[in-house]
Amino acid sequence: MLVESYTLQPSSEYPLFIAAKRYWTPEFERNASNPSAQTLIVLHSTSFHKESWEPALEDLFRLASQPGSKTVIREAWAIDCPNHGESANLNHRALREPGFAKFSCEQYAHAAIRFLSAGPSHGARVDFRRRNLVGIGHSLGANAILMLQNIKPIFSILIIAEPMVSATGRESLRSVRDGLVERAKKRQAFWPSQEALKRAFVNPKNSAAKWDPRVLELFAEHALYWNPELKGFSLCCTPQQEVAMYLDEEGLTNPVEALNKVCHLIPVHLILGEVPDLMFVLQEAPALLASHIFNVLSSNASLPPPRL
Template identity: 60%
Template sequence: MLSESYVLPGSPDYPLAIAAKRYWATEFEGNATVPTAQTLILLHSTSFHKETWEPTLEDLFQFASRHGSKNLIREAWSIDCPNHGESGHLNHRALSQSEFPNFTCEKYAQAAHRFIMSGLADFRSRNLVGIGHSLGANAMLLLQEVKPSLPFSFLVIVEPMVSAKGQEPLAPLRRSLVNRASKRREFWPSRTTFKEELGAPDRHAAKWDSRVLDSFVNHAIYRNQEENNFALACKPEQEVAMYRDDLEGPTKPVQVVDRICHSIPIHLILGGIHDLIPEQVHRDLLDTNSGRNFATVVTMKDVGHLIPQEDPSRLAQEIFTALLSDKNTQTSSRL
């Protein structure tokens, strides 16, 4: 898999830089002239970074090449949330200003829209497919209503942090996440120390794919020259702000689904282990009486909320299946 990095610099009206990466395979290079070849836009979850999608993309590109579907994908673009990853590092001074105390997933959607509309690539002429995980899934849904609108053909939404029954069902989880993030360690003497701490048997990261763990070590922290240590790219206060997006954060994306699901196919991928999002929240989202319609619903057994981190290979297979789909909006469930 090949990649190149881009940074859209800040401006007087939007002072935050937005970093992104473009990914492609040699086998796909001729697809620029294939109108149906898909350009994937990926948004990550809170506390991660754009590179967290790399293991999924590596396996997805292999599936596409191996199964005689070389014309399926043109390329993929993964975009940082401006207070995460490389972008968080670039913006750490700007984010300390008073205008950025509550960076929400809606602001992530607006940042992604700004990058796509920047002219770095002619995205509006592409066959766009949106892919998002957790709060990145929320942002991907909200992106569908940012104006001027973008021509997404369909969406793949992975474990969205949403509630169809109001804010209360996710309130205990939000309080737990805020409490955990507010106590998070921010500095380490070396990347080795950081990796050792993450890989401890009692840590959630012990269940991650090794490629994801290595990527997190390389991109979730940066060299802090001023203090001669390594610092989190997404500061704990920024992570807390994302989780405190409690006015419309868990509900507005569901309203977007209700409005667009009959015109834009939405493929939903959920984890079978309810380690973060309660099972009832998933049931409410899938309520057939709501009028809400998903093109497909897949529940991945033996995986929790962090699907891209825990099982990127199986996720790549499910995304590949969605990309191959005929965009049929008839709901089907595979357990």
């Protein structure tokens, strides 16, 4: 799998960096002239980063490249939430400002829209209006992708995995949210080394011990940044920022309203786990998630791109 990094610079209207990565294989390059070829836009979950999608994308690309596959993929783009991953490191000063102290799900959606709307002269240097776009999100990313499509309809298909939404309203999610908030408050924000984090996370008592090894390696590399003041590694998404996102009330309800509208306009595929053990399919079973995404893409391979 080939990878390229891109960054959309801040402007006077929007003071944050937005980092993204493009993923593809040499085999996919022949699909560039096919207007129906699918360009995947993937958004990540709270406290993670755009690279957390890499294992699932790698497995998905392998399935799409097998003989007899009906899925025609051009490439995939993973976009950071601006207070996560590489973007958070670039934005560390701006995120201290009052306007960004409580970053929201909707702000992630707007950041993704800004990146995808930058045009051929900025950021990705791609006119995404000419692409057949498929929106894919996990957890926070699923909520954000729903809000994105409602704000600016650009996708021909949506695939939402483990969204934090409920048709019965925010009260039914309160216990889950409160548990996530408590976990975030207790999260260790500083590590003496990346190896120290990996040793702690593979401990059987740690829930991260269930993660795919590839996901753990990527987390140690991309969810931490070198902190010269502390002479160690700090989390890119601080526990305070993580808590603020869980406490985003509109982030729990607005995606449901968006889903009610969107599902009447384009195919929307919902992926949920059978066991109610929070939202970690991307971390624990990326190959399984990739197979479900592949099945969705295959079943919708003949759909024409939307008119934007």
